[in-house]
Amino acid sequence: MSVTRRDFLAAGLVGAASGVMVPPVFAKGVFAAGIEGIHNDRVLVVLQLAGGNDGLNTVVPYADPAYLSARPTVGVRPDAVLHIDSSVGLNPALKGMKSLYDGGQVAIVQGVGYENPTYSHFENLYVWEYADPQRAQTDGWLGKLLGSQIDSQGHPLSACALGETSTPPELRAPTATVSVIDSITGYTVRGGATRQATAPALYRTTPGIYGVLFDQALSTAESGMKTLAAGASAYTPAAQYAVAGATQAANSLGAALQLTAQMIVTEPSVKICHVVLSGFDTHQAESTRQTALLTEVDAAVSAFMTDLTAHGQADRVVLMTWSEFGRRINENGSQGTDHGAAAPLFIVGKPVTGGLYGEQPSLTSTIDSGNLKYTVDFRSVYQTLIRDWLQGDPAAILGASYPELPIIRVA
């Protein structure tokens, strides 16, 4: 990379000091030309399970007697578990995931976490989003990647947050362009040609501390809308995303992943996608709530993989799940579980070597009065995806090197 962000910032400050007006589009052009980063057709989809998904009820250590004794009401019955091996199995709601696993397309990474965990949602979100347990970084890990190794400036759709309205923190960085698209039909300026021309013209050279943020958001929207209008070509979903009989509200993830498939199929510049499903903070009535959520995840991810395969795109897409923490080993008195620590995550796709990775943490040798000790640092997962899947430089993003997991099958 020949132009670092520091150079870019320095250039901006020199420009400010000399009073020379640099049109933002020109500044972007200079920066974009300097990118010597990732050039391939691979796509990473990040599925966030917000609220702290209960890992022990997702990948269940069913053969360990300590499991059900810690969770007399919340625990998954051993005979209902979808067996992965003689010690762990999947939650019965994850039938599609099990079938993908049996097809060799799911890597289950067990015991993912970090040293000295916090039990706060927001501190853990920070840790995962910024890849920094010290919580000192100011850019999201994918935002850094976008800003430094992916030429996102000229390609508004290289990073897309889909089915949501705000920019996910892990994609945020000053030099990262992110398109946030709740739905394609809503991603438009309504009211006719005059309004469509006026709106972006209002945000070309906005002064003030929000100026760059405003102008970049609207120019990203403007070019994204044009690209989408031009490419509104061939995409018909080849899979059923919705859970049968579910309401529209209970199908938000299905809609988001269908939109993700559409973007991947129709827009070659798409590189990183983010989708999110919320509601995993199951302090109460966990069994019902987590089952509903995992059912939605299962239907949506299964359909997404089927759809990508039908459109001939499965070879270039890998999906990872993450959640800010797992939950406490012992259930609480409200048929739920409180905030915990390490948990498993899934890496799904045709380029993946399926199987179990990492170790299931002990239920009896615990940390912080009854929490799971991690066995795999979450940055090992990030490093594996950056280097082995996206073919980028993880050290520049993570600041250090972590043991990689042999998850990506293709070179």
Place this chain on the structure above:
Amino acid sequence: MNLTKIHLSRRQALGVAAGGALGAVALRFGLDEIGPTTAATVSAGGWPSPLGTQRAMAAHLLRRAGFAFSQADLDTAAALSYDDLVDHVVSQKPAPLPLPADLTNHNQVAAAWYSHMVTTSAQFPERMTLFWHGVLTSDYRNAARLPFVYQQNVLYRKAGLSDLRSLLASVTTDPLMMRYLNLDASTAAAPNENYARELMELFTLGPGNYSEADVREAARALSGLRIQLVDSTGARIAAPRYAKANAQAYADEVNALVRSGATFRGALVARVHDSGTKTFLGRTGNLGPDDVIDIVLAQPACAPFVTRRAMTFFATPNPSSADVNAVATQFRANKYDVATLMRAIFRSSAFTSPTNYRSLLRSPTDYMVSTMRVLNRPQLATGAVRAGAGMDQVLYAPPNVAGWPSNAGWVSSSTLLARINFATTALAHGTTLPDTAAAVRTHLDGVLGRDTTAALGAAKTPSDRWFALLASPEFQLK
């Protein structure tokens, strides 16, 4: 909960650099018909600041202590000295929320609130209610078929102007909060930590000011609260029983009870409360919910933490510790009196400094309420409830327990389009539009960037001129 602020501060810093470079050259000082602005100071980010004049200071305060205002409101406010105006604003008494038809329907409650924010002259209490709704937040999905959203809205309008102790005491027994953070199901046998943790992390102290053991002990002290129905004299009465077959009769009965003065509220039930000895933040004893609140309020971290949240909402996106502490000292010394807090904020240099002009970004609710007010169209309230989703703010459905984003956290390619589209929606209703030139003076202080000046100049119809004004970056800021 400070995520938004933290991860955007860098971006804002970049914005200052680049915006400064562009702004100094790009700015034009208002429309020809308005005449030049005589601003001598440029705000931190590059807008020429008009805050040297009493009229502009009045507008600055009204815009942040309430929502957008009329020219007549501004005339009246600008006749007072700034200090007198602060006193006048902070002493406003809340006007009660006009009752929606169905008090158990959160959409109707939200629409009633939008309408109230648009029409009431008591603007400051509504702004405070919105502030507390974002800090001590809750979610309507915990209130199916019950009037809990309505009750919390009424509570924050009233207790939100009192003092932090009274407010926290009533929040801890507020049924929506009790459901949202699981107090209503926490037992001595297995205390639920949810409320105990967020009370300290997000409501009063911030992380680092308590231990995991404190969370567990506070959860024990808070165990055993249960939601009960009481009549207007405070006597417990039986709650109606819901059955699918008579859902309408049930709703009618609940509505009639609440209209007659009955309320749902939390009460400590000895049978499920842990009455053993606890040690919480250094105090040991048979502690209960009131003790937890008193002990939290006695922590040195409490006043600065709450003050910082208030200053981020009302004054400046990244207040300095010195500015926060100066206000927090007064807040604490005056027994956490909310009026003291707010007077101190409105008088602090972090608020009044000319460089602080347009340093805050209107929330979606603020943007929509202000749009409805400048167009005098409260009938858009129901539409605003729906439109909020595209801008990231559905009242009583915060993204998580940390409450609403702030300032730059509201901006994405998607949310900006949704705001612009709301302007089009708002202009599609009704026929008469107020004069744009006067609106630019009243609502934008006559301070326009180059792009908005050009768009206003090019607009051919009153509707197009109003669109340029409402969709402009200037109108998103305050």
